[in-house]
Amino acid sequence: MIKIEMQNVCLGYGRKVVLKALTFHVMPGEVVGLIGPNGCGKSTIIKALSRIISPHSGKILLDGKDISQIPRRDLARLLGVVPQIPLLPSSFTAFEIVLMGRNPHLGLFQYEGSEELAITWRAMERTATQSLAERRVGELSGGEVQCIVIARVLAQETKAVLLDEPTANLDIGRQVEILDLIKSLCRESNLTVLAALHDLNLASQYCDRLVLINNGRIHAEGTPREVIIPQNIKEVYGTDGCVYTHPINGLPVVLLKSGNGQPAQTRDGVERGIV
Amino acid sequence: MTLHQLKPSFTEQSVPIHFPHWRGRIYAILGLLVAFGAIVVFATAVGSVQIPFSTICRILFSKLPLVEINNPAWPGTLETIILEVRLPRVILAGLVGGALALAGATYQGLFRNPLADPYLIGVAQGAALGAVVGFLLPSTWHGMGFGIIPVLAFIGALVSTTIVYSLARVGKTLPVTTLILAGVALGALLASIVSYLIISSGEKMHGIIFWLMGSFSLSRWSEVGVVLPYVVVGVVVILLYARSLNVMQLDEEQAQQLGVNVERLKLVLLAAATLITAAAVSFVGTIGFVGIIVPHAVRLIWGPDHRFLLPLSVLTGAIFLILADVIARTILAPTEIPIGVITAIVGAPFFLYLLRRRKRVIF
Numbered sequence: 001m002i003k004i005e006m007q008n009v010c011l012g013y014g015r016k017v018v019l020k021a022l023t024f025h026v027m028p029g030e031v032v033g034l035i036g037p038n039g040c041g042k043s044t045i046i047k048a049l050s051r052i053i054s055p056h057s058g059k060i061l062l063d064g065k066d067i068s069q070i071p072r073r074d075l076a077r078l079l080g081v082v083p084q085i086p087l088l089p090s091s092f093t094a095f096e097i098v099l100m101g102r103n104p105h106l107g108l109f110q111y112e113g114s115e116e117l118a119i120t121w122r123a124m125e126r127t128a129t130q131s132l133a134e135r136r137v138g139e140l141s142g143g144e145v146q147c148i149v150i151a152r153v154l155a156q157e158t159k160a161v162l163l164d165e166p167t168a169n170l171d172i173g174r175q176v177e178i179l180d181l182i183k184s185l186c187r188e189s190n191l192t193v194l195a196a197l198h199d200l201n202l203a204s205q206y207c208d209r210l211v212l213i214n215n216g217r218i219h220a221e222g223t224p225r226e227v228i229i230p231q232n233i234k235e236v237y238g239t240d241g242c243v244y245t246h247p248i249n250g251l252p253v254v255l256l257k258s259g260n261g262q263p264a265q266t267r268d269g270v271e272r273g274i275v
Numbered sequence: 276m277t278l279h280q281l282k283p284s285f286t287e288q289s290v291p292i293h294f295p296h297w298r299g300r301i302y303a304i305l306g307l308l309v310a311f312g313a314i315v316v317f318a319t320a321v322g323s324v325q326i327p328f329s330t331i332c333r334i335l336f337s338k339l340p341l342v343e344i345n346n347p348a349w350p351g352t353l354e355t356i357i358l359e360v361r362l363p364r365v366i367l368a369g370l371v372g373g374a375l376a377l378a379g380a381t382y383q384g385l386f387r388n389p390l391a392d393p394y395l396i397g398v399a400q401g402a403a404l405g406a407v408v409g410f411l412l413p414s415t416w417h418g419m420g421f422g423i424i425p426v427l428a429f430i431g432a433l434v435s436t437t438i439v440y441s442l443a444r445v446g447k448t449l450p451v452t453t454l455i456l457a458g459v460a461l462g463a464l465l466a467s468i469v470s471y472l473i474i475s476s477g478e479k480m481h482g483i484i485f486w487l488m489g490s491f492s493l494s495r496w497s498e499v500g501v502v503l504p505y506v507v508v509g510v511v512v513i514l515l516y517a518r519s520l521n522v523m524q525l526d527e528e529q530a531q532q533l534g535v536n537v538e539r540l541k542l543v544l545l546a547a548a549t550l551i552t553a554a555a556v557s558f559v560g561t562i563g564f565v566g567i568i569v570p571h572a573v574r575l576i577w578g579p580d581h582r583f584l585l586p587l588s589v590l591t592g593a594i595f596l597i598l599a600d601v602i603a604r605t606i607l608a609p610t611e612i613p614i615g616v617i618t619a620i621v622g623a624p625f626f627l628y629l630l631r632r633r634k635r636v637i638f
Contacts, residue, residue: 083532
């Protein structure tokens with residue numbers, strides 16, 4: 001169990017400041033979603049939390065400990081990351097990629113033993129990717145690669161997981177499978193989960209809390225019901241999102257309509273003509 | 276395919292499917308070790324003086340510990356030819372071949388670039404400049420120890436890579452592209468100085484060009500004694516980081532997120548690979564082709580996993596260069612051909628054959 005905390009953090013690349021005065025936290029057993037328009041800095045937050053970039057100011061804490069003080073290997077045992085567009089070396093097999101998740105648990109003089117293989121295999125079972133094990137990742141589809149990387153983060157056995165658009169390449173069936181898996185892991189083993197999500201409906205369905213980022217600041221924070229409201233959608237995305245209530249669980253859903261207010265031309269007439 | 280039927284633990288049958296191809300690679304390493312021993316004996320047997328094979332074996336085995344042959348039935352000159360002329364040459368060829376192949380595999384892995392070879396960041400050009408300066412020094416400088424040429428070549432190699440390294444450094448990080456570009460640019464500068472010195476070297480030109488193309492003709496145990504420690508230490512250090520090199524194949528960000536200290540890894544591996552390359556080339560010249568082609572051939576046959584790729588490259592490189600040297604010294608005997616010529620003439624067609632046979636992504 002581990003708590004992720006950002007205290008008044010300012011992030012950027014070089015001199016350019018992307019995000020200012022970020023303060024939020026993620027508790028163990030909680031799924032928090034980062035939402036916001038393209039380029040608002042969701043991936044930057046993920047990079048800062050995994051120490052790829054260091055903050056200009058402010059503190060990033062894991063269980064109260066500043067992450068800049070944690071050695072890289074120790075950090076990788078606490079915190080796993082699923083990158084947005086995982087680039088994988090095409091000639092490795094899927095199993096070899098998932099096995100890399102065990103790397104932070106092995107020292108310089110150790111090698112992967114049967115325990116490592118078993119954990120790797122179990123991670124592939126949980127993500128339903130065993131059938132891909134012997135395939136070279138260059139031959140896999142984008143969705144399959146995404147699942148392999150999620151299997152890798154499971155094999156890493158961390159206490160917190162950061163996901164950067166984990167469902168971007170997945171069909172709706174796989175989206176639900178993967179997010180269900182992450183949610184159940186979060187509940188079972190008190191995993192701390194922070195996910196940058198593009199899809200507001202998925203964010204609403206799966207996250208306990210949402211952090212809406214816009215113009216380098218936190219625009220709104222709270223439960224999906226508090227954050228996904230027409231006013232916020234209009235202010236942040238500049239489009240008249242139609243926010244409805246999900247008929248089954250009462251969570252907000254966003255439906256889109258075309259910009260000119262006209263419904264798209266129906267093809268009914270044309271199709272009837274052909275058939 | 277449903278995730279809701281989560282299996283609480285792995286079944287005993289499910290894991291072992293992944294052992295077989297590891298086992299195959301481990302057998303390959305053992306097989307190559309045996310082949311290496313056999314080829315050392317074979318290469319020692321081949322030469323201008325015909326010596327019966329059984330005599331060679333007896334001479335070699337008599338020097339092994341715990342073996343006692345009371346009644347040596349061979350003349351002392353044969354023993355000298357075998358033990359003081361041929362064997363050190365074979366061993367040095369093996370050391371250099373293994374070192375260059377390992378350094379090539381390390382650079383290719385570290386830079387994630389299939390075109391990387393041990394000379395990419397200025398080792399060869401630095402060594403060449405050092406050696407050429409050594410050739411041009413007045414002959415009074417040449418008498419000491421191994422001679423001044425290997426010492427200057429070694430220093431030249433280390434100085435030029437240090438310059439490349441410090442030029443490429445940006446703050447606390449070492450961007451790989453900057454490093455390669457700095458290496459190529461400084462290499463070109465040094466190469467042009469070498470060319471100028473060669474043109475103006477007069478009657479020493481022949482010796483310089485022969486050195487640049489590589490030769491084992493001056494191999495003695497003292498050379499082996501100098502190269503061996505570098506290569507052994509370098510090989511051990513690089514092999515320890517094989518798993519980290521695998522993770523580096525993802526990209527630097529993912530490698531960091533999987534616990535690899537990327538900047539330290541670069542520093543350690545660059546230092547180790549540069550040292551073994553510099554030690555290898557300073558005695559025998561800048562032998563080309565081994566460092567780039569052997570790792571690719573190994574990758575084509577046994578796959579990209581560095582835990583196997585690195586040791587297999589060492590053994591394959593050693594065997595390849597020993598055989599190339601046998602050809603270089605026998606095919607036009609008593610004239611010797613520069614070994615760099617042989618490595619390319621023999622190696623390139625074989626590599627192209629491998630490339631055509633396996634039609635899949637190799638890198």
